[in-house]
Each structure stands twice: as structure tokens, then as C-alpha cells.
Amino acid sequence: MNAKIIGTGWQLPAYEADNDYLATIVETSDEWIRERTGIGKRHLVREETTTSLAAGAAKKALENSGLRAEEIDLVMVATITSDTDTPSTACRVQGELGALNAVAFDINAACAGFLYGLHIADAFIRSGIYRNVLLIGAETLSKLLDWTDRSTCVLFGDGAGAAVLTASEKGGLIARTVGSNGGKWEVLSCMGRPNQNPVCKSSASAGYLRMDGQEVFKFAVKTVPACIEKTLQDAKLSAEEITYYLLHQANKRIIQSVAKRLKQSEEKFPMNIEQCANTSAASLPILLAQMNEQGRLHPGDKLVLSGFGAGLTWGACILEW
Ligand code: ACO
Numbered sequence: 001m002n003a004k005i006i007g008t009g010w011q012l013p014a015y016e017a018d019n020d021y022l023a024t025i026v027e028t029s030d031e032w033i034r035e036r037t038g039i040g041k042r043h044l045v046r047e048e049t050t051t052s053l054a055a056g057a058a059k060k061a062l063e064n065s066g067l068r069a070e071e072i073d074l075v076m077v078a079t080i081t082s083d084t085d086t087p088s089t090a091c092r093v094q095g096e097l098g099a100l101n102a103v104a105f106d107i108n109a110a111c112a113g114f115l116y117g118l119h120i121a122d123a124f125i126r127s128g129i130y131r132n133v134l135l136i137g138a139e140t141l142s143k144l145l146d147w148t149d150r151s152t153c154v155l156f157g158d159g160a161g162a163a164v165l166t167a168s169e170k171g172g173l174i175a176r177t178v179g180s181n182g183g184k185w186e187v188l189s190c191m192g193r194p195n196q197n198p199v200c201k202s203s204a205s206a207g208y209l210r211m212d213g214q215e216v217f218k219f220a221v222k223t224v225p226a227c228i229e230k231t232l233q234d235a236k237l238s239a240e241e242i243t244y245y246l247l248h249q250a251n252k253r254i255i256q257s258v259a260k261r262l263k264q265s266e267e268k269f270p271m272n273i274e275q276c277a278n279t280s281a282a283s284l285p286i287l288l289a290q291m292n293e294q295g296r297l298h299p300g301d302k303l304v305l306s307g308f309g310a311g312l313t314w315g316a317c318i319l320e321w
Contacts, residue, residue, distance in 0.1 A: 001125055001126060001128065001167035001168065001169065002122075002125070002126070002167070002168050002169070002170070002171060002172030002173055002174065003118070003121050003122040003125040003126070003133070003165045003166075003167070003168075003172050003173045004165060004166055004167075004168035004170075004171055004172030004173070004319075005163045005164070005165055005172070005288075005319065005321070006064075006065045006066070006067075006164055006165070006166050007061045007062060007063070007064035007065025007066070007067070007163065007164035008060075008061050008064055008161070008162065008163050008164075008285065008288055008289035008292045008293075009056075009057045009058065009059065009060025009061035009062075009063070009064055009161070009162045009289050010057050010060070010159070010160065010161045010162070010285065010286045010289035010290060010293075011053050011056035011057040011060070011159065011160050011161075012043040012053075012157075012158070012159045012160075012276065012286070013043040013044055013045045013046065013048045013053065013158050013159065014043075014046070014048075015043060015044050015045070015046050016041050016042070016043055016044075017041060017042055017043075017044050018030070018040065018041040019033045019034065019039070019040060019041065019154070022153070022154050025147060025153075026147070026148065026149075026150040026153060026154070027150055028150045028154055033154050036251075036253070037154070037155060037251050037252060037253070037273070037277075038251065038252025038253070038255075038271065038273045038274055039154065039155065039252075039273055039274065039277045039278075040274040040275065041274075041275060041277070042156065042157030042158075042276065042277035043157050043158055043159055043276065044142045044157065044158055045140050045142060045158045048140070048158070049083045049140065050079055050081050050082060050083050050089055050138050050139065050140045050160075051083050051089055051092045051093060051096070051138075053138050053140070053158065053159060053160035053282075054077055054079070054089055054093045054136045054138035054160045054162070055092075055093045055096045055097065056160065057136060057138065057160040057161050057162040057282075057285070057286075057289070058075075058093055058097060058134055058136050058160075058162045059097065060162070060289075061134065061136075061162035061163055061164050061289070062097070062134070062164060064164070064292075065164035065166075067132055067164060067166070069097040069098045069099040069100075070098065070099065070100065070101050071101075071132050072097075072099040072101070072102045072132050072133070072134045072164075073101065073102055073103070073124075073130035073131055073132050073133065074102055074103055074104075074121070074124060074130045074132075074133045074134070075090045075093060075094045075097075075099055075102045075103075075104040075105075075133075075134045075136075076090055076104070076105060076106070076107055076117045076120065076121070076133070076134070076135050076136070077089040077090040077093060077104075077106050077107070077136045077137075077138055078106070078107040078108075078109065078113025078114050078116065078117045078135070078136070078137045078138075078281035079106055079107075079108070079113065079137070079138050079139055079281055080108055080110050080113070080139065080141075080144075080190070080280060080281065080310070081138075081139045081140045081141055081143060081144060081280075082106060083140075085193075088104065088105055088106040089106055089136075089138060090104035090105050090106050090136075091104045091105075093136065097134075099134065102134070107120070107281075109180075109281070109309070109311060109313045110188070110280060110281065110309035110310035110311055110313055111248045111250065111278070111280045111281060111283065111307050111308060111309025111310070111313075112178070112180075112248070112281075112307040112308055112309050112311065112313035112314050112315050113137055113280070113281030113307070113309075113313075114135065114137040114161075114281050114282075114283075114284045114285050114305075114307060115178060115284065115305060115306070115307040115314075115315030115316070115317065116178060116313070116315060117135040117137070118135065118165075118173060118176065118305070118315075118317055119176050119178050119315065119317070121133040121135055121165050122173045122176060122317075125165065125166075125167050128167075131166060131167045132164065132165070132166050132167075133164070133165045133166075134162065134163075134164055135162065135163050135164075135165060135285070136160060136161070136162040136163075136285070137160065137161050137162075137279075137280075137281035137282040137283070137284060137285045137286075138159075138160035138161075138281070138282055139158060139159065139160070139279055139280040139281055139282045140158045141156040141157070141158060141209070141278075141279065141280050142156065142157070142158050144190050144208060144209045145208060145209055146208035146209070149208070151211070151213060152208075152209055152210070152211055152213075154277075155250075155251075155277060155278050156209075156277055156278045156279070156280070157276050157277035157278065157279050158279065158282075159276060159279040159282045159283075159286050160282050160285075160286070161282050161283075161284070161285025161286035161287070161288065161289050162285055162289070163285055163288065163289070170320075171299075171300075171319075171320035171321070172319060172320060173317055173318070173319050174235050174318050174319070174320055175231045175232075175234040175235035175237075175317065175318045176231065176315070176316070176317040176318075177227050177230050177231045177234070177315060177316050177317070178313075178314070178315035179223075179227065179313070179314050179315065180311045180312060180313045180314070181311065181312045182311065182312075184215075184219070184311075184312045185310070185311065185312070187211070187212050187215045187216055187219070187310075187312060188209075188210070188211045188212070188216055188309065188310040188311075188312070189207075189209075189210055189310060190207050190208060190209045190210065190310075191204065191206070191207030192206070192207070193206050194206065216250075217251065217253075217254065219308070219312055220250065220251075220254045220308050221254055221257045221258065221261070223308060223312075223314050224247065224254070224258050224306055224308055224314065224316070225258050225261040225262055227306060227314055227315065227316045228245070228258070228262065228304055228306055228316045229262070230316075231304070231316040231317060231318055232304075232318070235318045237302065237318065239262045239263065239264055240264075241302055242264070242268065242302050242303070242304050242318070243268070243301040243302050243303060243321075244268055244269070244270055244291070244296075244297075244301070244303050244304070245258070245259070245262070245264065245268055245269045245303075245304045245306070246269075246270060246284060246287050246288060246291075246303060246304065246305045246306070247269060247305075247306050247307075248278075248283050248284055248306065248307040248308055248309065249271060249272060249273040249276060249277075249278055249279070249283040249284075249287060250273075250278045250283075250308075250309075251273070251278075252271060252273055252274075255269050255271060255273075256269075258306075270287060270291060270296075271287075272286065272287050272290060280309065281307075283307075284305055284307055288303075288305070297321045298321065299321060300320065300321065301320070301321040302318060302319070302320055302321075303318070303319045303320075303321060304316060304317070304318055305317050305319065
């Protein structure tokens with residue numbers, strides 16, 4: 001049995017912050033941000049939380065799938081910005097949805113989190129352990145950002161996307177590649193809460209997201225196409241046979257570089273980075289759900305999904321819609 005996506009949903013916070021607004025906070029400009037990244041604006045939470053965005057996207061995905069919450073066997077949330085250290089966001093979403101027959105846990109793999117989640121869902125569905133899986137990518141990255149650091153605060157946004165997967169004899173996920181390199185964890189990181197136990201008393205303070213942008217850029221333009229090429233090989237498909245390449249929305253220039261390397265037209269690489277910026281684990285499922293809603297996905301279409309991020313982590317998969 002293959003893991004097939006039968007429903008999608010997305011949710012963004014109501015508040016939109018455009019580049020001109022950010023230029024009132026840090027020394028930057030709409031021109032610099034657009035030219036270097038392709039980002040025009042981002043949604044930032046005011047009242048919303050990672051849990052509320054995740055639950056909102058999940059409710060829409062369930063409705064779109066035609067399944068009831070009680071029919072879900074597994075709820076996974078890919079996130080690095082859970083509202084609570086414990087319980088997981090997945091448990092809180094499970095409670096909110098009433099998906100009480102499911103097991104629920106979070107996945108921490110940064111911007112590759114949704115890809116890792118697809119990999120896990122695929123393994124559980126193939127093995128016959130679970131039949132119906134709700135996979136969510138949800139982030140409020142804005143709370144990890146140093147809003148005085150122009151090299152990171154302009155890049156990210158908040159949001160959530162979700163997909164319902166079920167066991168299917170035909171189509172669905174047909175090939176996958178995932179990887180990580182913990183040797184490079186310092187390239188992109190955010191330190192957690194310091195330990196204040198009586199024998200440790202760390203002098204460190206809670207961290208903000210820190211990134212060597214150029215290192216991440218180089219990693220992405222090298223690893224992503226290689227990972228996609230391997231996945232195409234495993235599926236015995238050529239790059240031409242793919243209808244759309246949905247890439248993690250980190251930087252327009254990274255996406256253009258991958259298109260060039262694969263010798264494919266940029267039209268096959270849909271983007272929403274202009275409106276959403278980088279929403280980490282939420283970026284792929286938001287893009288997928290928006291395309292589904294717009295009626296751009298048709299039965300038989302072959303889609304490549306690929307994500308990469310802190311860890312370092314990366315992955316690609318091929319789905320037959
Ligand atoms: N506005 C204006 N100037 C800026 C800004 C800004 N927001 N940010 C940096 N600059 C300046 C720098 O200070 C530097 O100035 P200098 O030359 O006087 O020193 C200049 O612009 C050039 O900076 P670079 O870092 O060389 O710019 P670059 O072209 O590399 O673009 C960027 C930076 C956009 C961060 C790029 O490296 C990138 O996109 N990297 C990948 C990042 C990424 O994908 N991260 C997410 C990974 S996913 C995850 O898991 C979270």
C-alpha cells in the first residue's frame with residue numbers, strides 16, 4: 001500500500017508585515033529583500049499560536065479529505081516552535097480536533113520537517129501499522145528571531161499547512177530520499193533555554209536563530225538538486241516527467257538555481273515566497289494546499305517535494321497525485 005494525500009489545508013496569521021514595514025525596524029529596504037530573496041511580505045502572529053494555526057490547517061485538510069477526526073490513526077506536527085516544551089503540539093492539536101483514536105507526536109527537523117513527516121507516514125502506511133495519517137507543518141518562527149538582526153529577521157514568516165494521507169493501492173508516494181548532517185549543526189541553530197539547576201547555573205541566555213546565510217545557500221544549491229536527481233533515479237523517472245517541483249520556500253534564487261541545474265523551466269517550480277516568506281516546516285504543505293485549492297493538481301500528476309534546513313537536514317520525495 002502506498003501513502004496517498006487525499007486532503008490538504010493551510011492557515012496563515014491575519015497580520016501581514018510587508019518589507020517597507022520591516023524597513024522601519026531594521027536598516028533594510030524592499031529592494032534589497034526582493035532582489036536577494038524574492039520575499040515581499042510575511043504573515044506574523046498576534047493572537048494566533050503554533051497550535052491554533054496547526055489546528056486551523058488540520059481542520060481544513062480533514063474536511064477536504066472527507067475523513068472524520070476519529071478515523072485518524074496518527075497525528076504528526078513538524079515544528080521547531082511548539083508553544084509548549086511538553087506536551088507536543090501534535091497532542092494539543094489531537095485534543096482540539098477530537099482525533100482521540102490516534103497516536104500523536106512532533107517532528108523536529110526544521111525546514112525539512114514536512115519531508116521527514118512524509119517519510120514516517122509512508123513507512124507506517126506501507127508496513128500496515130496505520131491507515132490514516134494527519135501530517136501538519138506549523139511554525140511561529142517570529143518568536144525565535146532577533147528583530148534587531150536584519151540578516152535573519154527579514155527572511156521568515158509564520159503559518160501552517162496540513163495533509164491527510166491514506167493507504168492506497170495506486171499512486172501516492174513512490175520514491176523518497178532523506179538525509180542529515182549533524183556535523184554542520186552550527187551553520188543554522190537556535191539555542192534552547194539555559195540550565196539553571198543548582199549545580200550548573202549556566203550564564204547563557206535563551207537563544208535567537210543564528211545563521212550563516214551563505215553556507216546555507218551553498219548547501220541548498222548543491223544538496224537539493226542532488227537529492228532530487230537520486231529520487232528521480234529511484235523512481236525511474238526523468239526530470240521532464242515531473243509536472244511540478246515544490247521546493248521549500250527559503251529563497252527565490254535557490255529555487256531558480258535548482259531549476260537551472262535540473263534543466264527545467266521555472267514555471268514548473270511554483271512559489272509563494274513573495275507572500276509568505278520562509279515558514280520553515282510549514283512552507284511545503286502551505287504551497288501544496290494552495291495549489292490544490294487553486295485546482296492546479298490533477299490525478300496522475302507527478303510532483304517532487306523537497307525541503308532542507310537546520311540540522312542540517314534535507315529530503316525529497318515523488319508523489320503521484
Ligand atoms: N537588508 C540590507 N542589507 C542586508 C540585509 C538586509 N536585510 N541582510 C544583510 N545585508 C547586508 C550584509 O550586511 C552585507 O553587507 P556588507 O557587504 O556591507 O557586509 C550584504 O547585505 C550582503 O550580505 P550577504 O549575506 O552576502 O547577502 P547574500 O546575497 O548572501 O544574501 C541571504 C543573504 C538572503 C541570507 C542568503 O545568503 C540566503 O538566502 N541564504 C540561505 C538562507 C536560508 O535559506 N535559510 C533558511 C534555511 S531553512 C531553516 O531551516 C530555517
